[in-house]
Amino acid sequence: MLLEALRTDRGGQVLLAILAVAVVVVPVLNLAVPPDSPLYLSTYTVTLLGKYLTYALLAVAVDLVWGYLGILSLGHGAFFALGGYAMGMYLMRQIGERGVYGNADLPDFMVFLNLQELPWFWHGFGQLWFALLMVGLVPGLLAFVFGYLAFRSRVTGVYLSIITQALTYALMLAFYRNEMGFGGNNGLTDFKDLMGFSLQDDRTRVALFVLSAVALAGGYVACRGIVASRLGRLMIGIRDAEGRARFLGYRVEHVKLAVFTFSAVLAGIAGALYVPQVGIINPNEFSPLNSIEIVIWVAVGGRATLYGAAAGALLVNYAKTYFTGALPEVWLFALGGLFVLVTLLLPRGIAGLLRIRRPA
Amino acid sequence: MGAQHEQWEYLNPGKTFAETLNLSHHTLLYVEGVSVSFDGFKALDALSFYIDVGELRCVIGPNGAGKTTMMDVITGKTRPDRGIVYFGQTIDLLKLDEPQIAQAGIGRKFQKPTVFEHHTVLENLELAMAGDKRVLRTLFARLTGPQRDRIEEVLGIIGLTDAARQSAGALSHGQKQWLEIGMLLMQDPLLLLVDEPVAGMTHQEMDRTAELLTSLAGRHSVVVVEHDMDFVRSIAKKVTVLHQGRVLAEGSMEQVQSDPRVVEVYLGE
Numbered sequence: 001m002l003l004e005a006l007r008t009d010r011g012g013q014v015l016l017a018i019l020a021v022a023v024v025v026v027p028v029l030n031l032a033v034p035p036d037s038p039l040y041l042s043t044y045t046v047t048l049l050g051k052y053l054t055y056a057l058l059a060v061a062v063d064l065v066w067g068y069l070g071i072l073s074l075g076h077g078a079f080f081a082l083g084g085y086a087m088g089m090y091l092m093r094q095i096g097e098r099g100v101y102g103n104a105d106l107p108d109f110m111v112f113l114n115l116q117e118l119p120w121f122w123h124g125f126g127q128l129w130f131a132l133l134m135v136g137l138v139p140g141l142l143a144f145v146f147g148y149l150a151f152r153s154r155v156t157g158v159y160l161s162i163i164t165q166a167l168t169y170a171l172m173l174a175f176y177r178n179e180m181g182f183g184g185n186n187g188l189t190d191f192k193d194l195m196g197f198s199l200q201d202d203r204t205r206v207a208l209f210v211l212s213a214v215a216l217a218g219g220y221v222a223c224r225g226i227v228a229s230r231l232g233r234l235m236i237g238i239r240d241a242e243g244r245a246r247f248l249g250y251r252v253e254h255v256k257l258a259v260f261t262f263s264a265v266l267a268g269i270a271g272a273l274y275v276p277q278v279g280i281i282n283p284n285e286f287s288p289l290n291s292i293e294i295v296i297w298v299a300v301g302g303r304a305t306l307y308g309a310a311a312g313a314l315l316v317n318y319a320k321t322y323f324t325g326a327l328p329e330v331w332l333f334a335l336g337g338l339f340v341l342v343t344l345l346l347p348r349g350i351a352g353l354l355r356i357r358r359p360a
Numbered sequence: 361m362g363a364q365h366e367q368w369e370y371l372n373p374g375k376t377f378a379e380t381l382n383l384s385h386h387t388l389l390y391v392e393g394v395s396v397s398f399d400g401f402k403a404l405d406a407l408s409f410y411i412d413v414g415e416l417r418c419v420i421g422p423n424g425a426g427k428t429t430m431m432d433v434i435t436g437k438t439r440p441d442r443g444i445v446y447f448g449q450t451i452d453l454l455k456l457d458e459p460q461i462a463q464a465g466i467g468r469k470f471q472k473p474t475v476f477e478h479h480t481v482l483e484n485l486e487l488a489m490a491g492d493k494r495v496l497r498t499l500f501a502r503l504t505g506p507q508r509d510r511i512e513e514v515l516g517i518i519g520l521t522d523a524a525r526q527s528a529g530a531l532s533h534g535q536k537q538w539l540e541i542g543m544l545l546m547q548d549p550l551l552l553l554v555d556e557p558v559a560g561m562t563h564q565e566m567d568r569t570a571e572l573l574t575s576l577a578g579r580h581s582v583v584v585v586e587h588d589m590d591f592v593r594s595i596a597k598k599v600t601v602l603h604q605g606r607v608l609a610e611g612s613m614e615q616v617q618s619d620p621r622v623v624e625v626y627l628g629e
Contacts (some may be wrong), residue, residue, distance in 0.1 A: 001502075231499040233483055237476040244474045247435060247548065249462035250493050258495045 004194030005228030011307035043282030050209035059313035075164030077291035079139035086186035090131035143264030163177025174285035236311025302349025394443030416577035421602035465545030477529030488543035
């Protein structure tokens with residue numbers, strides 16, 4: 001069924017092919033090619049690309065709920081950040097005695113805040129398996145509870161978008177507080193190693209890049225499988241005529257809840273891969289603006305295509321890196337202008353330009 | 361105790377609605393003393409009527425008579441302030457929500473034709489098909505041979521066999537109405553509620569729709585809400601006239617037409 005879905009998915013084939021090539025070529029260019037060769041790819045670039053790939057996975061997760069189910073989530077940054085914090089907590093515990101205060105049991109910021117012992121919710125994060133479990137479980141659980149309440153009350157459209165913004169804003173304010181026990185406005189940083197591999201090592205960076213590519217490919221294939229199934233057709237049906245679906249005997253709330261939760265888990269995984277590559281997670285990741293930016297990536301790439309969302313995330317973030325380096329003061333205007341242009345001229349995004357019409 | 365137990369029987373997860381349904385009195389739908397008010401406006405005022413198994417009933421009445429509100433109550437969209445609504449002798453519809461009522465065997469066609477415009481005709485019928493509609497089952501669902509045959513059969517009934525692979529959004533207004541009726545048929549409903557099936561149709565299309573609906577009666581009970589009197593005359597055996605949320609008259613078309621009260625509020629104008 002999955003293979004069948006991919007056979008007719010040209011955009012997805014291109015995306016997966018690019019990822020497959022990148023997984024081979026990028027490590028070679030970084031590790032095997034000598035640094036003075038013109039073909040050498042710097043570790044900085046590898047990490048940057050890896051970061052883009054986690055954004056692309058996040059964008060695919062948003063496209064699944066927005067493009068196919070019509071839920072314009074302006075709070076997916078929260079799920080991404082929660083996944084990131086779960087990974088960050090593991091990385092903090094790995095520092096051990098190598099912190100500034102040399103305390104084997106407490107991360108630096110806790111010593112600084114005069115905490116005597118580890119808060120209860122930090123227990124278990126010393127183990128990678130537990131942290132990985134939380135990477136999926138915490139965003140998934142939040143999405144489940146939030147979605148249960150919102151979808152049961154039949155909150156839709158712009159109201160739902162607004163409360164997703166409120167959700168991520170509330171979390172940002174909460175995580176800024178030192179009392180929360182997540183490092184306050186400094187967040188979690190100064191990570192040393194992951195599973196014993198130094199995060200400064202080129203090979204670790206390359207491995208994280210490869211993992212990000214694999215996660216994006218896996219997330220993409222899973223989402224494609226969903227949208228190509230009868231459930232996917234039902235999702236589009238709910239997007240276009242919710243009442244019809246309900247009177248056909250479908251539990252619309254259950255569909256929304258299941259897909260929204262799945263999407264949040266994907267966002268959490270993306271966040272967990274993001275944090276070791278950028279080396280920091282702080283409450284700014286919960287900023288409402290971040291979540292809006294994700295939606296812009298998807299709109300630029302083309303919603304309800306999945307591969308368009310990934311392409312949009314890669315392109316917009318490449319542009320962002322370029323502009324914030326070359327012309328830092330123009331970036332926000334460029335982003336706003338891009339969104340206006342795409343909405344006016346390319347309602348189906350970049351993917352709409354390239355789309356091969358499916359036979360009628 | 362026994363009666364109480366029976367009333368709750370449909371909640372027993374081991375039993376399907378079809379097993380619970382009791383039609384021994386030959387009446388499929390009971391609506392008794394149903395009142396609905398919106399901000400003081402009485403949309404339905406102690407409305408009562410009954411639909412027999414296999415019956416084709418037309419409901420007419422001027423705008424604001426409560427026709428659509430009546431359908432909303434039966435399908436679980438609106439909760440009445442008072443009254444009872446039963447499906448057969450055993451299933452209390454007021455205790456069920458929209459998807460459960462659909463699963464119990466009531467299909468509803470909306471006033472404005474509502475189909476999934478981005479899907480093909482075939483996909484629309486596939487989504488409507490009776491079966492396990494839970495999330496995981498839907499994710500892994502595949503069409504079986506008999507299901508394909510059933511879709512083919514319904515395509516024939518609604519006359520859209522040639523348009524099967526066409527996108528539903530590209531259909532004409534009349535074809536969309538038929539597709540929606542086809543989607544109801546895929547649900548294998550016992551009762552079809554059809555709201556203004558011929559609005560915006562040509563005379564030819566109207567004739568075909570009349571044929572379609574009369575052919576469905578017998579195997580299904582059909583309730584048609586319609587404004588077009590010629591159309592009602594062409595299909596109706598029994599007509600219910602609503603006025604200000606109540607039943608004003610009920611009987612054959614001739615009886616109803618000669619009722620002076622009906623002439624006054626509706627037909628005479």
